[in-house]
Amino acid sequence: MIDVARLADVSVGTVSAVVNDKGAVRPRLRTRVLEAMESLDYHPNQIARSLKLRHTHIIGMVVPDVANPFFTSVIRGVEIEGGRRGYSVILCDANNDAEIERRQLSILFSHRVDGVLISSSNYHAAEDRLTRRRFPIVFFDRTPFGFRGDAVLTDNLMACYRAVRYLIGLGHRRIAIISAGVDYSMLAGGPLPATGPRAARIEGYRKAMQEAGLPIPAPYFQQGDFTLAGGYKCGLELLQLADPPTAVFSCNNLMTLGLMRAITERQVACPGQISVLGFDDFDWSASFNPPLTTVAQQSLEMGRKAMEVLVQRVESPVPEDEQGQVITLEAELRVRGSTCPPCS
Amino acid sequence: MIDVARLADVSVGTVSAVVNDKGAVRPRLRTRVLEAMESLDYHPNQIARSLKLRHTHIIGMVVPDVANPFFTSVIRGVEIEGGRRGYSVILCDANNDAEIERRQLSILFSHRVDGVLISSSNYHAAEDRLTRRRFPIVFFDRTPFGFRGDAVLTDNLMACYRAVRYLIGLGHRRIAIISAGVDYSMLAGGPLPATGPRAARIEGYRKAMQEAGLPIPAPYFQQGDFTLAGGYKCGLELLQLADPPTAVFSCNNLMTLGLMRAITERQVACPGQISVLGFDDFDWSASFNPPLTTVAQQSLEMGRKAMEVLVQRVESPVPEDEQGQVITLEAELRVRGSTCPPCS
DNA sequence: CTGTTAGCGCGTTCAG
DNA sequence: CTGAACGCGCTAACAG
Numbered sequence: 001m002i003d004v005a006r007l008a009d010v011s012v013g014t015v016s017a018v019v020n021d022k023g024a025v026r027p028r029l030r031t032r033v034l035e036a037m038e039s040l041d042y043h044p045n046q047i048a049r050s051l052k053l054r055h056t057h058i059i060g061m062v063v064p065d066v067a068n069p070f071f072t073s074v075i076r077g078v079e080i081e082g083g084r085r086g087y088s089v090i091l092c093d094a095n096n097d098a099e100i101e102r103r104q105l106s107i108l109f110s111h112r113v114d115g116v117l118i119s120s121s122n123y124h125a126a127e128d129r130l131t132r133r134r135f136p137i138v139f140f141d142r143t144p145f146g147f148r149g150d151a152v153l154t155d156n157l158m159a160c161y162r163a164v165r166y167l168i169g170l171g172h173r174r175i176a177i178i179s180a181g182v183d184y185s186m187l188a189g190g191p192l193p194a195t196g197p198r199a200a201r202i203e204g205y206r207k208a209m210q211e212a213g214l215p216i217p218a219p220y221f222q223q224g225d226f227t228l229a230g231g232y233k234c235g236l237e238l239l240q241l242a243d244p245p246t247a248v249f250s251c252n253n254l255m256t257l258g259l260m261r262a263i264t265e266r267q268v269a270c271p272g273q274i275s276v277l278g279f280d281d282f283d284w285s286a287s288f289n290p291p292l293t294t295v296a297q298q299s300l301e302m303g304r305k306a307m308e309v310l311v312q313r314v315e316s317p318v319p320e321d322e323q324g325q326v327i328t329l330e331a332e333l334r335v336r337g338s339t340c341p342p343c344s
Numbered sequence: 345m346i347d348v349a350r351l352a353d354v355s356v357g358t359v360s361a362v363v364n365d366k367g368a369v370r371p372r373l374r375t376r377v378l379e380a381m382e383s384l385d386y387h388p389n390q391i392a393r394s395l396k397l398r399h400t401h402i403i404g405m406v407v408p409d410v411a412n413p414f415f416t417s418v419i420r421g422v423e424i425e426g427g428r429r430g431y432s433v434i435l436c437d438a439n440n441d442a443e444i445e446r447r448q449l450s451i452l453f454s455h456r457v458d459g460v461l462i463s464s465s466n467y468h469a470a471e472d473r474l475t476r477r478r479f480p481i482v483f484f485d486r487t488p489f490g491f492r493g494d495a496v497l498t499d500n501l502m503a504c505y506r507a508v509r510y511l512i513g514l515g516h517r518r519i520a521i522i523s524a525g526v527d528y529s530m531l532a533g534g535p536l537p538a539t540g541p542r543a544a545r546i547e548g549y550r551k552a553m554q555e556a557g558l559p560i561p562a563p564y565f566q567q568g569d570f571t572l573a574g575g576y577k578c579g580l581e582l583l584q585l586a587d588p589p590t591a592v593f594s595c596n597n598l599m600t601l602g603l604m605r606a607i608t609e610r611q612v613a614c615p616g617q618i619s620v621l622g623f624d625d626f627d628w629s630a631s632f633n634p635p636l637t638t639v640a641q642q643s644l645e646m647g648r649k650a651m652e653v654l655v656q657r658v659e660s661p662v663p664e665d666e667q668g669q670v671i672t673l674e675a676e677l678r679v680r681g682s683t684c685p686p687c688s
Numbered sequence: 689c690t691g692t693t694a695g696c697g698c699g700t701t702c703a704g
Numbered sequence: 705c706t707g708a709a710c711g712c713g714c715t716a717a718c719a720g
Contacts, residue, residue, distance in 0.1 A: 001697065001698070002697090010705095010706080011705090011706050011707050011708090012698085012699095012707085012708095013699085013700085013701095013705090013706065013707065013708090014705075014706070014707095016698070016699060016700085017705090019698095020699080022699095024705075025705080026705075029705090041477075043450060043453045043454045044454055044697090044698080045454070045456060045696090045697050045698065046454045046455045046456065047391060047394045047395045047400065047455070047456050047696085047697075047698090048395055048696075048697035048698040048699085048712090049697080049698060049699075050391045050698095050712095051389075051391050051392055051395055051696090051697080051698075051711095051712050051713070051714090052697085052698055052699050052700085052711080052712050053698090053699075053712090054712080056391065058434065058455065066416050066419050066420050066423065067413070067416050067417060067420050069411070069413065069416075072410050072411050072413075072416045073411055075410050075435070075437075076410050076411050076437060079410065079435070079436070079437040080437075083444075088434050088436070088451055088452075088455060089434065089435060090402065090432050090433065090434050090435075091419070091423070091433060091434075091435040092423070092432070093419075093420060093423040093424075100427075107432060108432075109387065110387055110388065110389075110390045111390050111391075111402065111432060112389065112390060112391050228627060228631070254627065257627055257628055257631040258631070260631050260633065261630070261631045261635075264631075264633045264634075264635075283572060283598065283601060284601055284628045284632075286605070287572070287601040287602070287604050287605045287608075288628075288632065288633070289604065289608045289632070289633040290608075291608075345713060345714070346713090354690075354691085355690065355691045355692075356691085356692090356713095356714080356715095357690065357691060357692075357693095357715085357716085358689090358690060358691080360714070360715060360716090361689095361690085361715095363714095364715080366715090366716095367689080367690090368689065369689075369690085370689070370690090373689095373690085388713090388714080389712090389713050389714070391712090391713075391714090392696090392712070392713035392714040392715090393713080393714060393715080394696095394714095395696050395697070395698090395712090395713080395714075396695085396696050396713085396714050396715050396716085397696085397714085397715070398696075
């Protein structure tokens with residue numbers, strides 16, 4: 001900086017003023033400074049800046065799995081909005097592990113990030129440590145149990161409710177679901193406590209089925225563990241049932257892939273013999289054979305909005321009594337070739 | 345820190361020593377300091393540390409497109425290796441735009457990242473500005489024109505050469521390619537200057553075809569622009585040829601998707617009437633109908649290795665005469681259901 | 689072993 | 705508008 005000042009024949013104060021667009025600097029000096037910066041290939045030292053200004057213009061983002069296309073799309077949204085507002089993002093892959101997540105958060109904190117965007121694998125730790133000290137943090141996709149604060153979420157319940165109603169409207173009565181993490185026994189006890197996307201998706205299904213007076217036999221309620229292998233296994237079981245479903249609702253993309261693999265392998269006609277409705281939409285959904293009918297979340301928008309809210313929190317701290325805003329995004333049903341009326 | 349020192353009744357130097365496990369501190373003092381830190385909920389300020397130490401333990405990574413599954417896999421590799429070695433990563437999506445990339449690099453530099461991992465969309469700027477001043481930077485996937493330095497790359501030429509030879513071995517003689525960015529006229533002039541993955545993949549194809557004495561008619565050399573729509577368009581054109589190919593090699597995943605869409609739409613049997621060989625392998629490749637035969641890059645390993653080399657450069661600067669190491673990763677042909685011998 | 693002190697590079701004052 | 709001086713929180717060198 002001193003070099004720049006010397007080369008432009010001004011004081012460091014002036015250089016600082018032009019770098020930050022502050023104060024009034026005579027146009028001629030301004031251009032001289034800019035030229036000096038250019039010719040010296042000078043980049044302001046954000047570290048020193050941060051130390052003085054007490055903010056870094058870096059935010060931390062932790063996702064359960066960067067390889068999941070849904071999250072990469074959210075990340076893109078965050079990058080876009082961040083770029084626009086002058087924030088960089090340190091990305092952390094928690095690998096669905098609460099312990100790793102905790103460590104990431106701690107590292108992020110020591111780097112003095114201005115705020116955190118998180119889809120928590122761990123429904124407790126994140127909230128305790130951060131929100132309690134009023135650190136700017138916004139949740140997306142998932143939210144901690146008993147949560148209060150800022151979040152941007154998809155209305156999973158409504159989206160799945162409508163999707164399953166679409167299946168019912170087609171004439172299906174035997175509709176199975178491939179999900180994860182919820183016991184069959186919980187289904188009987190009325191509405192699920194819809195605290196996470198998991199439960200909300202199942203509850204959308206349950207509600208639609210119940211309203212239509214349709215039964216949910218135990219074998220129709222499959223646990224696929226959110227993995228491709230799990231979806232495959234569930235698909236196989238569903239297909240060899242004495243009374244197989246005519247339609248299946250799969251709660252995430254990996255399981256849908258597994259399900260399709262099972263269907264192809266068993267040479268079952270889709271949608272002829274079995275209709276498939278998947279959750280989450282991607283490039284390949286429409287290119288599949290058959291093209292997949294899916295529930296599409298607004299993943300890019302989720303990232304953009306989350307970043308928007310976070311920056312707002314960072315730049316103008318919350319009033320003491322503020323409750324936090326939760327933004328709900330609608331999901332869209334994209335009807336394609338994997339669903340049709342039942343033939344039987 | 346001063347507060348901690350005061351509370352523990354020692355000097356700041358001593359506090360610093362225990363925080364960094366440096367020097368020998370009398371055990372009694374040590375515990376006193378630790379207790380003070382705990383009761384004050386003190387976290388060392390990495391910013392101040394970075395300012396003094398002149399390194400941040402943050403590296404920057406810029407990719408052309410975070411939503412591309414290949415890159416997300418590389419990112420995972422980087423995250424894994426980075427976590428292991430104590431580095432965080434600021435991720436930048438250049439969105440295939442050289443101007444954005446330039447700006448990202450400048451921002452990363454301002455943040456004083458210790459090094460940069462980059463798959464450059466822009467074959468000149470990156471090298472000029474950074475490698476010239478011996479800033480630690482390692483390229484992955486793509487490398488700038490006339491490049492010298494560190495990189496980890498896939499052996500695209502060999503991989504594609506072998507893949508196309510496999511097709512030829514199956515008995516195919518009419519083999520088309522969907523690629524991008526290279527003129528048909530360049531094919532005639534012997535080996536392509538294989539400076540990027542694009543050209544290398546085409547050259548692998550050209551070499552295999554030429555060695556087998558197989559012709560490459562102009563309509564068999566399609567330009568798909570690396571997009572789904574492009575692949576779809578090329579697929580359509582290929583299928584309605586008077587003399588259609590019996591096999592198609594698609595140079596990237598999006599174009600393969602488009603091609604498959606065209607094939608499904610036109611009700612052409614795959615692999616019966618046409619075999620498809622794609623580049624890049626993903627979860628959905630094996631779940632496709634038919635399961636796709638692909639060339640699989642070691643994307644996760646690419647990320648791990650790139651980070652490994654970078655950290656090595658950061659922590660022990662290059663000898664003046666060092667040429668830089670380029671690591672070449674082999675790709676693997678995964679034979680599945682989309683290829684078979686030609687029926688005609 | 690421990691205390692003291694001089695910067696790291698910058699933004700901000702404040703008196704010119 | 706300028707230039708000098710101070711401090712952000714920390715580490716390293718040196719003196720005790």
